Amino acid sequence: MNVAEAWAEAARAVPRERFVPAVALLGVLPGSPTSWIDRDLDPEGWWRAVRSNAAIAVQLDDGVLDIEDKPAAPFAVATSSCSAPSLVFSMLDLLSADKGDVVLEIGTGTGWTAGLLAARLGPDNVVSVEIDPAVAARARSNLRSVGLAPSVIVGDGALGHPERAPYDRVHVTCGVTRIPYEWVRQSKPGGVIVLPWMPGWQTGHVARLTVVDGVATGRFHGPSGFMLMRAQRPPEVPITGEPRESVSTLDPHDFASAPEGLALTIAGLLPDVRGRAAAHSDGTLHVAVRHGDSHALAVFPPDAPEADVTQRGPRDLWDELEDAVHRWNAWNRPGPDRFGLTVTPDGQYVWLDSPDTPVRT
Numbered sequence: 031m032n033v034a035e036a037w038a039e040a041a042r043a044v045p046r047e048r049f050v051p052a053v054a055l056l057g058v059l060p061g062s063p064t065s066w067i068d069r070d071l072d073p074e075g076w077w078r079a080v081r082s083n084a085a086i087a088v089q090l091d092d093g094v095l096d097i098e099d100k101p102a103a104p105f106a107v108a109t110s111s112c113s114a115p116s117l118v119f120s121m122l123d124l125l126s127a128d129k130g131d132v133v134l135e136i137g138t139g140t141g142w143t144a145g146l147l148a149a150r151l152g153p154d155n156v157v158s159v160e161i162d163p164a165v166a167a168r169a170r171s172n173l174r175s176v177g178l179a180p181s182v183i184v185g186d187g188a189l190g191h192p193e194r195a196p197y198d199r200v201h202v203t204c205g206v207t208r209i210p211y212e213w214v215r216q217s218k219p220g221g222v223i224v225l226p227w228m229p230g231w232q233t234g235h236v237a238r239l240t241v242v243d244g245v246a247t248g249r250f251h252g253p254s255g256f257m258l259m260r261a262q263r264p265p266e267v268p269i270t271g272e273p274r275e276s277v278s279t280l281d282p283h284d285f286a287s288a289p290e291g292l293a294l295t296i297a298g299l300l301p302d303v304r305g306r307a308a309a310h311s312d313g314t315l316h317v318a319v320r321h322g323d324s325h326a327l328a329v330f331p332p333d334a335p336e337a338d339v340t341q342r343g344p345r346d347l348w349d350e351l352e353d354a355v356h357r358w359n360a361w362n363r364p365g366p367d368r369f370g371l372t373v374t375p376d377g378q379y380v381w382l383d384s385p386d387t388p389v390r391t
């Protein structure tokens with residue numbers, strides 16, 4: 031049986047419908063359209079959602095709002111989900127786990143991914159860590175319903191699970207900005223870590239790292255958006271400080287089309303800086319950049335090449351961003367296939383072409 035057949039068999043043994051609760055929310059990303067699904071009120075709609083390729087939120091605001099009440103809370107944040115099937119299977123493919131491998135999963139959620147891994151590798155070879163006790167309890171019960179009982183541990187996945195280390199594979203299904211070194215420490219030599227890296231600029235990137243001599247290195251494999259690991263959510267810092275006005279001549283198309291190579295350049299040069307570009311209904315393009323109490327906002331009018339920029343706080347974030355864009359242009363706009371990520375005991379860095387050439391020197 032080839033790998034695709036093996037995963038198809040696992041998917042048949044672990045059907046998604048066993049992992050989606052009766053009431054849930056279709057669509058999870060902030061700003062994306064969402065709609066309630068309810069198995070009792072609209073069974074057809076519920077099945078359509080389960081069979082679709084959409085992520086389905088199963089918890090809001092860390093469980094403070096009960097999702098079964100279908101809270102009318104437009105600002106509620108989805109904090110646990112059954113991930114989008116195409117992303118689940120593409121990440122499992124990248125993991126390239128095989129019979130006999132022991133896998134640590136971080137972020138059990140509904141337990142669907144843990145179930146697929148358990149069906150393929152055997153439940154004794156899968157350990158999944160979930161921070162939320164109620165989510166973990168439901169995942170265990172979902173898994174029991176398909177006759178599987180991999181180890182579901184309640185704890186902070188950033189610490190891994192040293193009791194069962196070393197692992198052949200670490201599979202991460204919550205977004206991380208800073209990759210905990212524990213995952214590298216708890217991997218076998220030659221072990222593989224697959225994770226959604228979410229450095230903060232637009233969307234995230236799936237990274238596949240291989241561990242050699244205590245260092246994890248690898249490349250990016252396409253965009254991904256995942257819920258951030260709890261402790262890595264950016265703190266809400268109020269915007270204060272006197273505004274500093276200027277004009278930007280950056281090409282707004284660089285932001286509107288958000289090429290992944292530029293996003294990786296920015297992530298590598300400006301670690302922990304968050305940013306978003308959003309088109310407004312009046313035709314303007316807003317680009318916001320943030321780090322701690324530093325903030326910058328550029329507003330590009332529809333047909334004018336220049337944007338009005340307002341910067342606040344100790345850092346001139348817009349100037350730093352412009353510098354990053356100029357560097358990406360000077361490198362002839364490399365695409366995401368030329369970038370990679372390395373994690374050492376001292377931290378992490380983005381590189382271009384080779385781990386010996388970090389983008390930030």
Ligand SMILES: C[S@@+](CC[C@H](N)C(=O)[O-])C[C@H]1O[C@@H](n2cnc3c(N)ncnc32)[C@H](O)[C@@H]1O
Pocket residue numbers: 109110111112113136137138139140141142143144159160161162165185186187188203204256257258259260261
């Ligand atoms: C996108 S969901 C995981 C989807 C899941 N793999 C599935 O198949 O349904 C992300 C999960 O990560 C969990 N999480 C967040 N921070 C965590 C942490 N520090 N340690 C472990 N789990 C965490 C959330 O509670 C949430 O359930």
